[in-house]
Amino acid sequence: MITFAQAAAWIAAAEDEPILNTTGVVGAITKYVVPILLAVLGVIFISRAGKGEMSKVLTSSAIAIVGLAFIAGAGVLFVFGERLVNLIFG
Secondary structure (H helix, E strand, O other): OOOHHHHHHHHHHOOOOOOOOHHHHHHHHHHHHHHHHHHHHHHHHHHHHHOOOHHHHHHHHHHHHHHHHHHHHHHHHHHHHHHHHHHHHO
């Protein structure tokens, strides 16, 4: 079993390498999780539309589109912030 001191020493020794591959995690979420969630939303919208609840379908669709816009905006701001920091601090 690894002690806390051993783990801290191991992390401190690996300064150049990231502990967690966030690029891979984000890529996996984008590739696998997002399409499944969109498919589930599509099934829900189609089932509601089949029941004649068009106002609920339109409201849910608008909420989903606004949510996707917020997620995309957060990604753009993250990239913009990273480039701004690189510009200022070199």
